[in-house]
Amino acid sequence: MLKIFNTLTRKKEQFFSIKDKKVNLYVCGVTVYDFCHIGHARTFVVFDMIVRYLRLLGFQVKYIRNITDIDDKIISKSLEQKVNVNFFSKKMINMMHEDFNHLGIEPPNKEPRVTDYINDIILIIKKLIKSKHAYINCEGDVLFSVDNDRYYGTLSKQLLNRLVSGTRDTQNTIKKNPLDFLLWKKSNQKDNYYWSSPWGNGRPGWHIECTTITNIFFKDSIDIHGGGSDLLFPHHENEIAQSRCLNKAFKINFWMHSGMVIINNQKMSKSLGNVYFLKDILLNYQSEVLRYFFLSTHYRHPIYYSEGNLKKSESSLRYLYNTLHDTNPIPNFKIGLSLEKSFYSAMNDDFNTPQALSILIKIAKKVNYFKKNDIYKSNLFAFRLKKLAMHLNFLSDDPKEFLQKKVFLNKEKIKKIEILVKKRNYLRSLKLWKASDQVRDELMKLGIILEDTSNKTFWKYKK
Numbered sequence: 001m002l003k004i005f006n007t008l009t010r011k012k013e014q015f016f017s018i019k020d021k022k023v024n025l026y027v028c029g030v031t032v033y034d035f036c037h038i039g040h041a042r043t044f045v046v047f048d049m050i051v052r053y054l055r056l057l058g059f060q061v062k063y064i065r066n067i068t069d070i071d072d073k074i075i076s077k078s079l080e081q082k083v084n085v086n087f088f089s090k091k092m093i094n095m096m097h098e099d100f101n102h103l104g105i106e107p108p109n110k111e112p113r114v115t116d117y118i119n120d121i122i123l124i125i126k127k128l129i130k131s132k133h134a135y136i137n138c139e140g141d142v143l144f145s146v147d148n149d150r151y152y153g154t155l156s157k158q159l160l161n162r163l164v165s166g167t168r169d170t171q172n173t174i175k176k177n178p179l180d181f182l183l184w185k186k187s188n189q190k191d192n193y194y195w196s197s198p199w200g201n202g203r204p205g206w207h208i209e210c211t212t213i214t215n216i217f218f219k220d221s222i223d224i225h226g227g228g229s230d231l232l233f234p235h236h237e238n239e240i241a242q243s244r245c246l247n248k249a250f251k252i253n254f255w256m257h258s259g260m261v262i263i264n265n266q267k268m269s270k271s272l273g274n275v276y277f278l279k280d281i282l283l284n285y286q287s288e289v290l291r292y293f294f295l296s297t298h299y300r301h302p303i304y305y306s307e308g309n310l311k312k313s314e315s316s317l318r319y320l321y322n323t324l325h326d327t328n329p330i331p332n333f334k335i336g337l338s339l340e341k342s343f344y345s346a347m348n349d350d351f352n353t354p355q356a357l358s359i360l361i362k363i364a365k366k367v368n369y370f371k372k373n374d375i376y377k378s379n380l381f382a383f384r385l386k387k388l389a390m391h392l393n394f395l396s397d398d399p400k401e402f403l404q405k406k407v408f409l410n411k412e413k414i415k416k417i418e419i420l421v422k423k424r425n426y427l428r429s430l431k432l433w434k435a436s437d438q439v440r441d442e443l444m445k446l447g448i449i450l451e452d453t454s455n456k457t458f459w460k461y462k463k
């Protein structure tokens with residue numbers, strides 16, 4: 001039975017969907033002011049894994065992931081590049097989709113963009129003002145009133161008196177409470193990007209976007225609400241406060257949060273200048289390597305990004321592909337079944353992918369052991385390995401093709417290698433052994449090793 005760690009209760013709980021075999025899942029998406037980085041990749045690979053596994057268990061998953069396509073950073077970047085803000089955001093969305101496709105992340109059922117729901121946002125803000133959960137301040141902005149929500153702070157376990165005492169601007173007359181947050185930001189005279197509202201021209205605040213979209217797509221309930229742990233406070237705390245005050249019947253059964261990306265013992269942050277973009281990493285590593293790296297650490301724990309850790313993941317993945325090379329997986333219902341059950345037990349324990357990956361390695365060792373003395377049994381275990389790996393979206397490539405690709409779509413280098421391999425084989429056919437060995441040495445300098453059989457030569461990269 002599947003158990004999931006619920007951020008709200010801080011414990012693992014047995015998972016039941018609100019409606020039998022149907023799961024409503026919402027994940028806070030990307031604010032598209034720049035290229036996607038490894039923090040985005042970690043979060044959305046994790047939730048892609050979760051969606052795949054829920055569907056494997058027989059759940060019908062309705063997966064919604066929003067896109068914030070308007071905010072101050074997006075406007076600033078568009079002005080910096082001297083392009084229309086809509087053109088800029090669409091370009092960034094296209095780049096995001098390209099990165100996610102490379103990582104094998106399936107698209108959600110719906111991917112609503114905030115700018116398509118401005119009228120809905122305005123209607124919800126009206127309701128919050130009417131119910132006294134929001135107010136208009138002296139500058140014309142609309143703010144949510146934290147004091148009018150008795151449960152504020154329960155999700156993130158924040159003590160409000162400490163938060164207030166720790167707030168710098170305690171004498172701020174613009175807010176009734178320093179913790180009050182923006183629902184609608186009034187535009188200044190120089191601002192060219194705004195929508196009209198009963199409170200004047202302006203733009204929505206960040207938190208109200210998710211409340212509006214979940215209200216539209218899910219009405220009264222969400223089975224799982226997810227995002228990065230950096231969103232827990234204030235974003236998710238503010239979001240649930242709005243939703244609760246808007247609709248007392250609204251409930252979220254499980255909150256799930258993926259851990260931070262740590263680089264050189266520091267949290268990844270643009271202010272620290274330690275952000276790594278996916279488009280750059282994919283020039284040097286195959287996409288499955290990144291996916292393996294993200295799932296090799298439990299989703300709730302911090303993940304330590306480094307070249308060394310990426311190379312470890314690459315080595316593990318290449319071991320699995322090497323294992324499948326020269327096998328012919330044969331479907332079966334008995335061989336390796338106990339290992340398969342262990343795989344599902346790991347996944348049912350709050351999606352323990354590190355344990356699940358270790359089981360794949362155990363199966364691979366069985367395949368390699370029987371390769372030497374029982375090829376039929378080896379092929380039976382190979383079937384089990386490929387079947388389970390596919391649940392995590394691994395080992396989808398042909399083993400030969402994967403082992404011959406060092407970097408993503410580096411076609412020129414592959415072409416050069418294949419020309420050298422053909423040249424060496426031609427020299428061997430003429431029995432020009434010294435010259436053929438020189439070509440082999442040249443290939444080794446490129447990081448290529450060769451395996452000669454009676455009728456062909458197979459090349460691959462060193463581990």
